[in-house]
Amino acid sequence: EPEVTQTPSHQVTQMGQEVILRCVPISNHLYFYWYRQILGQKVEFLVSFYNNEISEKSEIFDDQFSVERPDGSNFTLKIRSTKLEDSAMYFCASRTGISNTGELFFGEGSRLTVL
């Protein structure tokens, strides 16, 4: 069964360092998302991406964050200068473009620990 894959599964970094989290969405999907979950808290929307551009972003997604689809398969989330409060599980998700009501499929997540 097709699935969303994410790498790395866990990354530890020092405050101020740049981090890139990678996702390979399901191959025929057209809409891509990043969500995050701080330990013990709700899953929160960060950004959605369609047709090679950001279609929506939350207030969390500030200038320190960027997303890119560098080739036909990868979808990346970059954090330019990590802060302690960026420590969280980051989830990538994708869905088809068939309708606006399509199901989102999530990856296993990338756990980011900022020291």
Added chain:
Amino acid sequence: KQEVTQIPAALSVPEGENLVLNCSFTDSAIYNLQWFRQDPGKGLTSLLLIQSSQREQTSGRLNASLDKSSGRSTLYIAASQPGDSATYLCAVRIPNYGGSQGNLIFGKGTKLSVKP
């Protein structure tokens, strides 16, 4: 602003019991509602998706209902098993008023423990 609430926060039941998890949302303008399962430290596994025009969806021992007008959904698990132990998340898909996209708003989840 859409808020999603899940009650109870935690639930412990003996194996074999039927149980109901509750989800409520404040704004009925939703595209759909998804129930997810999350095992500790793991990703989100989609269980059921109910479109805003539907009343319920079933998959195996799981049945999810949706009452959009009252802002409620329930997830019914029949004949619970220890393997059902996980956190169950409810999420509503809301319109993006600036475009054609829509993102998910999650509840905090119900942590279910099924005792053998």
